Amino acid sequence: MPIIRKSLLQFIFSGAYMQRWNDKLRPVALLEVDKQAHKMMVAWLLLMLNSRGMTSEQRRELGESVVEGGIFDYFYRLVITDIKPPIYYRIKENPAHYALLTSWVLDQLRPTMQPLGQDYWDKLTTRLKNPGTHGLADEILDAAHTYASGWEFDLIKDLGPWDDEKESIDQSFTDGLKRYDHLVGVKELRQGPSTALGRFAHLCGQLRFQTRWSQTPRIPETSVLGHLFIVAAYSYFFSLAVDACPLRRQNNFFTGLFHDLPEVLTRDIISPVKKSAQPIADLIRQYEDSELETRVFGPLTAGGYGDVAERLSYFLGVEVGSEFKSAIIRGGRPQAVDFETLQQRCNEDRYDPKDGRMLKACDSLAAFVEAYTALRNGISSDQLQQAVWRIRKRYNAFSFGDLHVGALLADFD
Template sequence: MITKGLIEKIFQAASIQRWNDHVRPTEFSEIDKQAHKMIIAYTIAKFQEEENPGCVNWIHLIEGGIFELLHRVIVTDIKPPIFHKIMKEKGKELNEWVFDQLDDDINPVKGNFKESFIQYFQDTHYAPFEKKILHAAHYLATNWEFQIIYQSNKFLYDIEKTKNEIESQIEYHIDLTGVQKILSHRNIAGFINLCGQLRFQQRWAQTPRIPKTSVLGHMLIVAILSYFCSRELGACAKRMYNNFFASLFHDLPEVLTRDIVSPVKRSIKGLEELIKEYEIIEANNRIFPLIPEKWHNEMRYYIFNEFENKIWHNDTVTMGVSPEELNTQYNEDRFNPLDGQMLKACDDFAAFLEASFSIKYGIKPEALESAKRNIYQKYRQKHLAIGDMDFIVLFDYFH
């Protein structure tokens, strides 16, 4: 069961400000950093698997990213140098305190989520390679932010020390082929930069709202929600992988078109289809040249027709598969299943959360209240089942 507290913890990362003791030319939120980190982790892991097929346990990688986000949300007030010192000397005690804080929220989640969460932080032999990839991705994402921060903070005491520490950590992970590629190949670095730019694109850009969320952070929220829904469905490993990363990349074309709000898309007949056509053309021209050709089919599977239920078997993509068929006939890795309709539900729910939290905090323009009402009614009438759970239950938490 997906709990209200767990959803609140995830969304809390949108309110956590990074580098808030530095001059910041723009806001940096924890959810954006974590989203960028997971995109970088995907990139590193893909390169590692090209070199050594099967070397990455993708479920451990996905879960590790979620575990680290939740851990970060709980200990957010601790500055990194102090945090690392505490973890070195009192890591077991701090982790146990974190487990206690999250127990009610994560205990009901299916798939031994709580047990895996505890093992991830307590057992040094659990998912060591995936931890290393995530650690490398963490510092690369941090460095991406720091390159912006550094220009405005050269006068600060210890800024060079921070710079050297980040560079030292990146160098420590240089044995990973994926890290080498990101640092030395202009195209793949361009892909990482392009994804990072999505943190500058605000959701609901014309509507006052708190906390502000970017397209980048929104994609991670949708990805995490889709992971939990996949657990509810008892999804096979490949289905969980597809659902998570399709969600993580589903709005990637918006880096080329910006976040065009739904009312505008639907205001003129055929406009939504025209925008989609433009996104395909621009993605082919500007996104795909940045990544290895071997990845193209998977990325197309994720960002085109992203809200369609589909399978990818024997080099053929079949769309229009029903949820029942995905659950009963195609819930095997060999079919490469993807729950596009569920992804759409998670996407809508994330938008509902964005409106709900702002309204809760007292910023409630009519656009947000109307959106919240409309999305709620849509799923009240739909009766979408996710495993044993009616999806409306999640909406009812915040209605």
């Protein structure tokens, strides 16, 4: 069974330190974990649209390849850190040089990745050593990467008019995305908010502007967008640890990736406000559902993307009442189930299962790592101390099968 350790959780979180465009004038912090979240959101859109004519098995295999490829690419980029993209692409063009770099990257990854098991390590090694061999999945990831990086560059390209690189960088993103016009949805993404798809992708990107724990100083600061990727990755590896079926692993990743999407419409309403009284919680939920329908589901459906809206609704738990409720599809409709039922009787692709209780644990674990890291970095705060204590207390005896969350938290001294 794959073993989840503190080192993996911290490594995933480390993208919150990794600055992007750090040789350019920037109005806001541009972080690797934020960009990866936006990239994978766009990759999910392209996955949905380019798998419409496939069988359920083909869609599942493509989705698995997209999720794994996205995670592996993130790990690779965390290791190579500050190598500028033009230099990295030059290295990648030379097979011998790329093989040397990849061998070094794998040596750095080995201590963190090997507790996940030999099968996972072999899959990671094979994928990183053989880039561009996964057909449509690689095209989807490359297009999503180009879109997200270009969207990010648009934030800074009008600053620093003396920078003689900016025009060529801007053109490289335009030309790069055009190369994927054969993928369904890419032309619409290039048109921006004038299309339903482009508008939704822009909406997702705006989550990088919302800072978590906005009233509590932290090092590093994290955005809602970056938090989504961290939760998605935690959910995926928790799924591996409980031997979730392939579609359940995918669903858990994408549910984690989108679970705070309503915050782009409502902002980050802190838990004490949400939980202050049931009528308040119900009112917030009603407002979120109304805004989602008006600004997300409605425009997507009207634009011809009803299947995208329906799938997103399933991830967000609209029909079962919460994204933190486990669910399956039965008789064509979402149905809430408990973890034991999900694990013992519905852990099969045909049920289209997704976890809720485990997602909530991953959400809390991501908050724990944020607070714990800030404290270790010297930020003394009652709010952070209380958050660490509260999460430890809540999950001390929590487990999912053989995966014991309390034991995992105990690794954080």
